[in-house]
Amino acid sequence: MTTLLQIQSSLFSTDGQSSQLSNAFVSAWQRNQPDSQIKVRDLALSPLPHLDAERVTAFLAPEESRTAMQQQLVKLSDNLINELKQxxxxxxxxxxxxxxxxxTLKAYFDHIAxxxxxxxxxxxxxxxxxxxKKAYIFATRGGQYAGTALDTQTAYVRDFLSFLGITDVEFIYAEGLNMSADVKEKAxxxxxxxxxxxxA
Structure with a gap:
């Protein structure tokens, strides 16, 4: 059985265009592979805390010497990592x-690295x-940036995932969504x- 972990990072939750595209992909995947298991983590509905010195110190502390508070801080990260590993x-x-x-996505990345x-x-x-593992990235933009110096997302996300060992990464872009109704519809x-x- 294949398990998909869906991460939504739009501030608008399921109303965001990136969320709607990733939802469409997951729905199509489920139709084609009905035995798949889907896990969803919506970072707008359940945001993660950003890193601070206390949390980083807890991550770096040897497991046997962590305080009760440090163990609690690490537990959230462990849960996210186990979810991804599975x-x-x-x-x-x-x-x-x-x-x-x-x-919110940066905070998620910081917890799993x-x-x-x-x-x-x-x-x-x-x-x-x-x-x-395989990764599908649904990148939505108001303007058109793919392939330009202003597209800081693609290299960053690809490099971060590769750093964790996830090198099979597919980007699906929908750009120009704020340029005009025609451009948005076409994208x-x-x-x-x-x-x-x-x-499929």
Missing amino acids: SDILVIGVPMYNFGIPS RAGVTFRYTEHGPEGLLAG LVEAKVKLAALA
């Missing part, structure tokens, strides 16, 4: 806010420990055609 496919809806990813848990440093450099139609083919 998934075969990662589906992320990523709107562009001020040329970057939503801060743990040395010795999801990656490790070796004499040959860092090694991701989450190999063998969404094209994205839906592509996602349907990927889910």
